[in-house]
Amino acid sequence: MNPLDEKEIRESFVNCSKGEARRLNLPRGLSELPWADLDFLGWRDPGAPDRGYLVTERNGELVGVTLRLAQETRRSFTKGTICSICVTAHTGTGVALFTAPRVGAAGRQGNTVGTYICADLACSLYMRGRKKTDLGMDFETLTTEERVVRAVVNLEGFLDKVFDGSLSTTTS
Numbered sequence: 385m386n387p388l389d390e391k392e393i394r395e396s397f398v399n400c401s402k403g404e405a406r407r408l409n410l411p412r413g414l415s416e417l418p419w420a421d422l423d424f425l426g427w428r429d430p431g432a433p434d435r436g437y438l439v440t441e442r443n444g445e446l447v448g449v450t451l452r453l454a455q456e457t458r459r460s461f462t463k464g465t466i467c468s469i470c471v472t473a474h475t476g477t478g479v480a481l482f483t484a485p486r487v488g489a490a491g492r493q494g495n496t497v498g499t500y501i502c503a504d505l506a507c508s509l510y511m512r513g514r515k516k517t518d519l520g521m522d523f524e525t526l527t528t529e530e531r532v533v534r535a536v537v538n539l540e541g542f543l544d545k546v547f548d549g550s551l552s553t554t555t556s
């Protein structure tokens with residue numbers, strides 16, 4: 385993706401208040417991020433461990449989504465988990481259940497969408513082999529390009545749910 389600056393990132397958020405978007409902590413070293421290898425910008429809030437953010441392009445527009453780490457009780461029963469965006473297999477702590485408030489009135493009423501994502505939101509780097517999981521193995525048979533295409537589709541599906549029912553979705 386193209387490098388983003390602070391203003392672009394803060395203005396992209398669609399599922400939180402303007403004040404929250406103004407205050408949230410951006411990733412460290414913004415200008416030094418490996419932008420060319422990122423399909424979306426994802427990061428955990430350096431000052432609020434239960435929060436994460438995801439910024440990507442959707443229908444030609446920059447869209448930022450706030451995520452919150454869900455409280456989970458069943459984690460101990462699973463040995464490994466898979467990211468629902470990039471389909472990377474991790475050990476138990478490598479994937480986390482995040483919830484995103486829906487856009488608009490539904491979100492303000494507490495309506496959220498949950499999905500499992502790489503806990504560090506670094507899907508792009510796992511797919512390109514720039515980051516290794518705790519499993520240390522890659523079970524994928526797809527090429528990097530095929531994985532990226534699949535991840536983009538998965539991410540769009542997630543964003544569709546976040547936007548579901550809001551007026552900002554295009555009506556056909």
Ligand SMILES: [Zn+2]
Pocket residue numbers: 467468469470471472501502506507508510
């Ligand atoms: Zn992932």
